Structures are given as structure tokens and as C-alpha cells.
Amino acid sequence: MTLLAALLVMATAAALARPLARRLGRDAGYAMAVAMLGALGLVLTGADEVFAGRPVTAEIPWIPALDVAVRLRLDGLSLLFVVVALGVGALVMAYCARYLSETYDHARLYRLLGLFATAMLGLVLADDTVLLFVFFELTTLCSFLLIGGQGLKEARPATRALVVTGTGGLALLTAVVLMWSVTGTTSVTETLARSGEIAASPLAPWIAVTLMLAGMTKSAQVPFHFWLPDAMVALTPVSAYLHAATLVKAGIYVLMRFSPPFADTTLWTVTLVTAGLVTTVVGAVFALQQHDLKALLAYSTVSQLGWIVVLVGVGTDQALAVAGVHTFAHALFKATLFMLVGIIDREAGSRDIRDLSGLYRVMPVTAGLTAIAAMSMAGLPPLLGFVSKEESYYSFLQAPGGWGPVVGSVAVLSAAFTFAYSARILYGAFAGRTEQPDLYEPRLSFLLPAALPAVTSLGLGLFVTSLNPFFTRAVQDTVLGEAEVDLKLWPGLDSVALWMSVVTIALGVGLFLARGPVDRALQRLDLPFSGVQVYDALYARVLRLGDGIGRPARTGALAPHLAWPLVGVAAVAVVGVVVLRDLPAARATTRPEDWVVVALTAVAALGLARTTSRLGAITMLGIVGFLVGVWFLLAGGVDLALTQLLVEILTVVVAVLVLRRLPHRFEPTPRTRRAVAAGAGLVAGAVAGLGTWALAGRREPSAVSRYLLEEGPEGSGGTNVVNTVLVDFRGLDTFGEITVLAVVGMGLLALLRRDRPAERLPRDDDAPGDRTVLYVTSRVVVPVVVVASVVLLWRGHNEPGGGFIAALMGGLAVALVQLPRGLHGRTPLRAEPLLASGVAVAVGAGLLGMLDGSFLRPIRGAVEVGGFYQSLTTSLIFDVGVYLTVLGLVVAAIDRFSHGRTEVAVDVAVRTAGGAGDGSGDPPDDPALPDDDHRPVTTEEAIR
Numbered sequence: 001m002t003l004l005a006a007l008l009v010m011a012t013a014a015a016l017a018r019p020l021a022r023r024l025g026r027d028a029g030y031a032m033a034v035a036m037l038g039a040l041g042l043v044l045t046g047a048d049e050v051f052a053g054r055p056v057t058a059e060i061p062w063i064p065a066l067d068v069a070v071r072l073r074l075d076g077l078s079l080l081f082v083v084v085a086l087g088v089g090a091l092v093m094a095y096c097a098r099y100l101s102e103t104y105d106h107a108r109l110y111r112l113l114g115l116f117a118t119a120m121l122g123l124v125l126a127d128d129t130v131l132l133f134v135f136f137e138l139t140t141l142c143s144f145l146l147i148g149g150q151g152l153k154e155a156r157p158a159t160r161a162l163v164v165t166g167t168g169g170l171a172l173l174t175a176v177v178l179m180w181s182v183t184g185t186t187s188v189t190e191t192l193a194r195s196g197e198i199a200a201s202p203l204a205p206w207i208a209v210t211l212m213l214a215g216m217t218k219s220a221q222v223p224f225h226f227w228l229p230d231a232m233v234a235l236t237p238v239s240a241y242l243h244a245a246t247l248v249k250a251g252i253y254v255l256m257r258f259s260p261p262f263a264d265t266t267l268w269t270v271t272l273v274t275a276g277l278v279t280t281v282v283g284a285v286f287a288l289q290q291h292d293l294k295a296l297l298a299y300s301t302v303s304q305l306g307w308i309v310v311l312v313g314v315g316t317d318q319a320l321a322v323a324g325v326h327t328f329a330h331a332l333f334k335a336t337l338f339m340l341v342g343i344i345d346r347e348a349g350s351r352d353i354r355d356l357s358g359l360y361r362v363m364p365v366t367a368g369l370t371a372i373a374a375m376s377m378a379g380l381p382p383l384l385g386f387v388s389k390e391e392s393y394y395s396f397l398q399a400p401g402g403w404g405p406v407v408g409s410v411a412v413l414s415a416a417f418t419f420a421y422s423a424r425i426l427y428g429a430f431a432g433r434t435e436q437p438d439l440y441e442p443r444l445s446f447l448l449p450a451a452l453p454a455v456t457s458l459g460l461g462l463f464v465t466s467l468n469p470f471f472t473r474a475v476q477d478t479v480l481g482e483a484e485v486d487l488k489l490w491p492g493l494d495s496v497a498l499w500m501s502v503v504t505i506a507l508g509v510g511l512f513l514a515r516g517p518v519d520r521a522l523q524r525l526d527l528p529f530s531g532v533q534v535y536d537a538l539y540a541r542v543l544r545l546g547d548g549i550g551r552p553a554r555t556g557a558l559a560p561h562l563a564w565p566l567v568g569v570a571a572v573a574v575v576g577v578v579v580l581r582d583l584p585a586a587r588a589t590t591r592p593e594d595w596v597v598v599a600l601t602a603v604a605a606l607g608l609a610r611t612t613s614r615l616g617a618i619t620m621l622g623i624v625g626f627l628v629g630v631w632f633l634l635a636g637g638v639d640l641a642l643t644q645l646l647v648e649i650l651t652v653v654v655a656v657l658v659l660r661r662l663p664h665r666f667e668p669t670p671r672t673r674r675a676v677a678a679g680a681g682l683v684a685g686a687v688a689g690l691g692t693w694a695l696a697g698r699r700e701p702s703a704v705s706r707y708l709l710e711e712g713p714e715g716s717g718g719t720n721v722v723n724t725v726l727v728d729f730r731g732l733d734t735f736g737e738i739t740v741l742a743v744v745g746m747g748l749l750a751l752l753r754r755d756r757p758a759e760r761l762p763r764d765d766d767a768p769g770d771r772t773v774l775y776v777t778s779r780v781v782v783p784v785v786v787v788a789s790v791v792l793l794w795r796g797h798n799e800p801g802g803g804f805i806a807a808l809m810g811g812l813a814v815a816l817v818q819l820p821r822g823l824h825g826r827t828p829l830r831a832e833p834l835l836a837s838g839v840a841v842a843v844g845a846g847l848l849g850m851l852d853g854s855f856l857r858p859i860r861g862a863v864e865v866g867g868f869y870q871s872l873t874t875s876l877i878f879d880v881g882v883y884l885t886v887l888g889l890v891v892a893a894i895d896r897f898s899h900g901r902t903e904v905a906v907d908v909a910v911r912t913a914g915g916a917g918d919g920s921g922d923p924p925d926d927p928a929l930p931d932d933d934h935r936p937v938t939t940e941e942a943i944r
Contacts, residue, residue, distance in 0.1 A: 014114030029097030073127035076473030168217030218251030226531025236342035263315035272313025279306025284417035353428025419508025718797035803882030811890030834888030842881030
């Protein structure tokens with residue numbers, strides 16, 4: 001259970017980030033670093049088992065019916081990424097404690113970084129594809145919040161990162177579903193054990209493509225690379241952790257983990273090798289073009305990720321092992337460089353190498369650490385980066401299909417550019433005449449987090465053979481077979497890779513010596529478009545498309561809104577006439593009393609269509625609803641009848657509150673419009689009637705209905721099938737529905753605000769209204785209604801009732817209290833705590849089900865008090881959550897329509913981005929909304 005404990009430690013640290021920051025300020029970063037090291041220590045307790053070939057596992061059931069569980073598994077590959085995620089994370093947290101100012105919002109940053117670390121840890125430990133997808137998306141969401149949390153300037157880059165990496169998340173979800181359809185399991189271990197079955201499946205190409213799309217978007221491969229340099233608007237610690245060491249490595253992890261089924265396929269190899277080679281060269285060229293050190297490191301990260309993707313695409317045991325080595329080496333030297341650039345920026349006030357010069361005289365330690373990290377990135381001995389580069393060359397030469405020399409040559413070109421921009425960092429910031437002699441070395445606590453990975457890279461390079469067992473285990477657990485890794489610092493003079501390194505260094509030195517002409521040539525390199533421009537153009541066109549689709553609905557008139565469903569009904573009728581043939585004979589399903597209800601409903605509907613009085617229309621509409629309730633009652637649907645009647649009563653109550661603000665009569669409408677409306681109504685009614693005649697009463701009861709009627713009482717412990725279906729058999733659906741209701745209720749509270757006290761009518765406590773018949777009657781009736789509400793809730797599992805019906809009855813009590821008060825009094829209950837507690841109680845009931853194996857599984861029991869025996873079930877607790885949520889929604893509606901007025905702001909920013917501009921295709925900057933677009937709109941206007 002150490003894996004679960006590690007996740008719990010990180011989740012707890014994220015939860016406690018705010019109180020820690022409130023107490024410790026920016027020094028809370030040290031506490032977060034300790035938490036990360038503690039979680040890493042818990043994981044490392046299983047390292048001996050992993051090296052012995054016995055992965056550490058943990059499992060908690062989640063959705064047993066679909067074989068989905070919270071499965072965790074620590075093997076060699078996941079151990080590698082855990083060390084990167086938590087090790088670098090701890091250093092970045094300690095770095096934040098000195099980098100951040102005292103006035104910065106430390107709590108938010110630490111909480112999000114802690115949540116991201118939790119998600120990354122869960123991602124690499126996940127042994128269930130659904131769980132892996134959840135954590136994969138959680139890292140995307142955390143990245144979005146961390147990039148965009150600084151202000152409006154960062155909003156667009158954050159959105160680009162979210163859209164691109166979120167698209168990869170959807171691709172991963174598709175791959176998860178396709179793999180499950182082939183293997184019938186969501187276990188990663190079992191899925192990969194059936195790699196041959198996946199590779200032989202007709203779905204194999206689609207699985208491979210979606211997995212590659214997920215990995216390439218997350219790891220910023222061309223053409224999705226643009227989001228990563230764009231995301232460098234984030235804080236330097238965020239860039240060091242997410243966009244150099246961890247987030248971008250999530251895509252690498254997915255590609256490595258799921259490589260076994262596809263490593264020998266042409267589609268997988270050609271796509272990854274080609275995309276990786278293009279990315280590594282493009283990223284390196286763009287990196288050499290930059291003057292801003294952070295931008296340079298961003299493009300160099302893109303290049304290095306492309307390098308690793310090429311290794312995954314080559315797919316041999318050695319290539320996959322080296323992919324792991326270079327992932328580890330890259331995390332070390334890039335974390336150091338990002339943190340040191342942050343130090344330079346803080347001390348010198350600039351990251352532009354054109355403004356920096358001679359810093360080695362005033363910041364010698366910083367210069368030395370930068371030299372170590374840059375040498376590792378350039379692939380110079382005796383750093384770990386040199387070992388990973390040499391081993392990469394060997395792997396590139398083994399590329400399948402005889403393409404080894406081509407892949408190797410392109411890699412040498414990319415590595416030469418890498419050498420050149422590594423030298424550019426050192427020379428640009430530290431060489432030359434010292435322009436800022438008053439600078440000084442930062443304190444040790446600021447330098448130490450950046451120094452540790454640099455020194456580690458040097459030490460591991462010198463003693464690289466000590467890493468052989470670690471990476472041997474990692475590659476064995478990647479390829480699911482035997483493999484051996486033999487890392488060494490000195491390859492020998494007869495090594496082809498060594499001479500490739502010599503060529504690399506020679507070309508790199510040449511590029512550096514010719515840095516003037518090279519820089520001028522690169523600055524003239526002006527592509528006709530950039531990734532950001534393409535994205536923005538597509539984004540604007542999508543918004544424009546949405547604007548066009550939604551334009552017919554942006555009106556206060558009812559006709560355009562009704563036109564679409566009416567056209568849809570007519571289209572369904574046409575399809576039904578074409579499709580439905582040879583219908584079974586209908587059974588006699590009507591009785592004389594049914595036709596009485598039909599006749600009364602028709603009269604009420606005709607009266608509704610003819611009346612010009614708003615009150616008359618509400619009355620007729622209520623009569624129609626009551627008649628439908630009577631029809632349900634005649635058919636034996638007592639629960640449905642109760643629900644219908646209570647909904648109609650509450651509808652009338654809310655309508656009365658609204659009618660107080662509207663004229664007594666409808667505005668006159670032209671005769672032509674009335675004729676069109678009548679024709680549309682007749683067509684829709686005829687279609688509905690014919691559809692009912694064609695589809696009702698022509699089949700036997702379904703197997704599902706028979707099961708629920710016969711087995712439901714025994715399986716759920718309740719005899720009210722309607723309620724047991726809602727809270728037992730499809731409790732997850734009901735949970736989703738009440739969540740939607742809670743969101744609707746909160747939206748209603750946000751959209752309609754209460755009138756200010758000055759806007760309310762003056763109240764006379766002795767007003768005769770307080771002595772009206774309605775007021776006195778409510779005093780007598782409300783207690784009875786409240787008792788009835790509680791009884792309906794309690795008995796709902798076995799008799800007509802349940803949480804929804806009981807909540808409507810409770811809402812009726814609130815309405816009876818509120819109606820006499822009108823605009824003057826507050827509603828007796830507050831909606832916000834009801835909505836929040838309702839969802840919380842439902843979640844709690846679901847978590848109780850985890851004790852018996854899955855979320856929302858009912859747990860049954862019984863109590864006996866004074867000889868009275870009462871069966872109990874957690875479904876009753878869940879029903880209480882339903883009750884509170886529905887009651888909260890009713891209270892919100894009554895409260896806001898009693899006192900509220902709307903604050904509607906027209907979102908012209910979206911419309912402008914989608915439909916306006918200068919014709920360039922680029923969305924304009926977010927405009928300041930004019931005052932007219934924020935004018936308070938009255939409830940009357942909103943209703944009309």
C-alpha cells in the first residue's frame with residue numbers, strides 16, 4: 001500500500017498548501033519539497049522488489065462491471081519517471097521558496113504544483129487505462145491553470161496549451177476505448193500482455209494513431225510544437241518543472257509504455273521517427289535563433305523531446321533504454337538551466353543575451369553551474385548528456401528499413417545546433433566585458449536547488465556504469481522481455497558513435513565561431529506562417545462557425561427557439577414513415593376513462609391557445625398538467641402522478657411570482673403569425689399522435705422491465721421499482737443528474753441577483769397583507785406539508801415517494817411560506833447550502849459503497865428499536881442528497897423570482913473573435929466590453 005500512501009501524501013500536501021503558505025509564506029515551498037521527498041521515499045521502499053523483477057502493486061475496486069479499478073503498479077519504467085517527477089519537483093519547490101516574492105500568491109502556486117505532482121505520480125503509476133487517462137487529463141488542467149494564472153496576457157497561451165494537449169487527451173481516451181474493445185480489460189498489464197492480439201486486430205492502426213497523437217501533442221512534436229514555447233509566459237519554476245522535466249515527459253511515457261504492440265509496425269516507426277527528426281532539427285534551429293534565454297531553452301526542449309521520440313520510434317531494446325537515459329539526463333540539465341536563467345533574470349533584470357555580458361566575474365558559481373548543465377546538453381564528456389548522446393547515435397544507426405545512416409546524419413546535424421546554442425548560452429550571458437559590476441552571487445539557498453541536478457549529472461556521468469541495473473530494469477519492463485543495458489563513459493576510439501560526436505563538435509564549433517553571420521541569417525529566416533498563427537486562424541474560424549450556428553437562437557422571441565424542435569419532429573415523422581414497416585398488431589390499451597381525460601385535455605389546450613390573459617394561460621397550462629397527472633394515476637404510475645402534480649403546483653407558484661412583473665394580457669399578434677403557429681401546432685400534434693399510435697402497445701414487456709419487477713426487490717431491498725431504479729440500479733445516472741441540477745441552481749443564483757434593499761418596496765409590519773387568508777392558511781398547512789415531505793422521503797424505497805417527490809413537496813412548503821411575503825421577506829431557506837450539502841451527501845453515500853466494492857453500491861442493514869424492525873440502506877442517504885439538491889434548486893428559483901433581477905452581460909468578446917477582425921484571420925485582442933453590454937437587464941426583459 002506504499003503506492004497509495006505516496007499518492008495520499010502528495011494529495012494531502014496539495015490540500016494543505018494554503019494553510020502552509022498562510023503560516024510560512026514563500027517558505028512553504030520547503031514544506032512542499034519535504035512532502036515530495038517523503039512520497040519519493042515511500043515509492044523507493046519498493047525499489048528492491050522492482051529490481052528483483054517483482055513489480056509493486058495496489059488495487060482498489062472502482063467500476064467492477066467494466067473491470068475498471070484504481071490499479072497502481074511500480075515497475076522499472078514507472079520508477080524512472082517517479083524519480084524525475086518527484087525528485088525534480090522537490091528541487092523546484094525549494095527553488096520557489098527563494099524565487100518568489102513575499103507578496104506573490106504562494107498558496108495558489110504551491111497548491112497547483114502539488115496537485116500537478118500528484119497527477120503526474122498517478123499517471124506513471126497507473127495500471128488501469130481509464131485511471132491513466134484521468135491523470136493524463138488532470139496534468140493538462142493543472143498546466144492550463146499554472147500557465148494562465150498570472151493575468152490576461154497569459155490567457156491565450158494557456159488556452160492554446162489546453163486545446164492542443166486536451167486534444168491529445170481525447171485521442172488517448174479513444175485509444176483506451178479501442179484497446180478495451182479488443183482485450184476486454186482496462187488493466188495496462190493485461191492489455192500489454194496481449195500485445196500480439198492488439199497488433200493483429202483491425203483496430204490496431206487506429207489505436208496506434210490515437211496513441212501517437214496523445215504522445216505527440218503532450219510532448220510538443222511538430223506540428224503541435226508551438227504550444228510549448230508559447231507556454232513560457234508562465235513563471236520560471238513552472239517552466240522548469242512542467243515544461244522541461246515532467247508534463248512534456250507524460251507524452252514520452254505514454255509512447256514508451258504502449259510501444260510493445262506497435263514497435264515492429266511500419267506505421268508506428270515511420271511516423272515517430274519522421275516526426276521526431278523534423279522536431280529535433282526545427283527546435284534546434286529555432287533555439288539558435290533566440291536571444292531570450294528562456295525562449296532558447298523552450299525551443300531546445302522541443303528539440304530534445306524530438307530526439308527522444310526518434311528513439312521510441314526506432315523501437316529496439318537499446319533505443320528504448322536510451323530513450324529512458326536521455327529522458328533522465330534531459331530532466332537534470334534542463335531543470336538546472338531553467339532555474340539558473342531565473343536567477344540571472346532576478347539578479348540582472350534581463351534574460352536577453354544582448355543585454356547581458358561578463359557575468360562570470362560577478363557570478364562565478366552561477367557561471368560554473370551553467371557551464372556544467374550546458375556541457376551536458378551539448379553532449380560533452382564526462383557529463384551524463386554525453387553518455388546518452390553517444391548511446392543515441394548507436395540506436396539511430398540501427399533504425400529499421402536501412403534508414404540508419406539517414407537518421408544518424410540528421411541527428412548529427414541536430415546535435416551540432418544543440419552544441420551551438422549551448423555555447424550561445426554560456427558566451428552570451430557570461431563572456432565579454434562586465435556591464436553590471438554591481439551584481440553579486442545569490443545566496444546558497446537560492447543556488448542549491450539548481451546546483452544539485454548539475455552536480456548529479458556530472459557524478460552520474462563519471463560513474464555511469466552504476467546506472468546499468470536501473471535502466472536494464474526499466475527497459476525490460478518496457479519491452480516486456482529480456483534486455484541488457486551497458487552504459488559506459490568512454491566508448492573507445494573504434495566507436496562509430498565517438499566519431500559522430502567528433503563531427504558534431506566540429507560542426508557546432510563552426511556554427512559558434514560563425515555566430516555573427518549565422519545569427520543574421522537566422523534572423524532573416526521568416527516563415528510564411530507560424531504554429532501560433534495557424535492555431536489562432538483555426539480558432540477564430542471555429543468561433544465564427546459557432547457564431548453562425550447560434551445566431552438564430554440569440555433572440556428573445558419564442559418562435560425561433562420553437563422552430564428547431566418542430567422541424568426536428570417533422571423530420572422524425574418523415575424518417576418514421578420511411579423506416580417503419582409491418583408493425584405488429586396493437587393490443588387494446590385504452591379504456592373509456594382515458595378518452596375522458598383526452599377530451600378534457602383537448603379542451604384545456606384549446607383554451608390555452610385562445611386566451612389572451614396571462615393568468616388564464618397559466619391556469620389552462622396547469623389544468624393540462626393536472627390532467628396528465630391523472631392519466632399517470634389511471635395507468636398505475638403513482639410516483640409519476642405525484643411528481644407531475646407537484647411540478648405543476650410549483651410551476652404555477654413560480655409563474656405567479658413572474659406574472660407580478662408582466663402585463664396582465666399578451667400583446668396582440670398578427671393573424672398571419674397566429675395561423676402559422678396554429679399550423680405548426682397541428683402538424684406537431686398530429687406527428688406526436690401518430691407516433692404514439694405506431695409505437696405504443698405493440699410489443700411485449702422488455703427483459704429489463706421483467707428483471708426489475710421480478711429481481712428488483714430482492715436485489716435492492718425495496719419494492720418501489722421507480723425509486724430503486726433511481727437510487728440503486730442507475731444511481732450513477734441520478735448522481736450526474738443532481739450534479740447538473742446543482743450547477744443549474746448555482747447558475748440561477750449567479751444570473752439573477754436579489755434587488756438591493758433600496759430598490760425594494762417599503763414594508764409595513766402591520767400591513768393587512770400579513771393577515772390574508774393565504775398567510776393564515778400557510779401557518780396551518782405548511783407543517784402538514786413538511787411532515788408529508790419527510791414521510792415521502794422515508795417510505796420512498798417501498799411505497800410511492802422518494803427524494804425527488806419529497807423535495808418537490810418540501811419546495812411546496814417553501815412556496816406556501818413565501819407567497820404571502822411577496823417582495824418583502826426572505827425565503828425561509830438558503831439555496832447555496834442546500835445545493836452544496838445535497839451533492840456532498842450523495843458523494844458520501846457513494847463513498848460508503850466503496851466499502852462493498854464500488855462507488856454507489858448500496859449497503860443494506862437493519863435496526864430494531866422497541867420491537868420495531870426497520871430495514872436501512874445507504875440508498876436512503878443517497879436519496880437525502882437528491883432531496884437536498886432538488887429542494888435547493890426550488891428554493892433558488894423561488895428566491896430569485898421573488899426578489900431578483902438579472903445582470904446579463906452580452907459576450908461580445910466571443911462574437912467579435914468569431915465574426916470580426918481585420919480580415920487577417922487572426923482573432924483580435926479581447927476588447928473592453930462597452931458599458932451598454934453590461935447594462936442590468938430587468939427580469940421582465942429577460943423573460944420576454
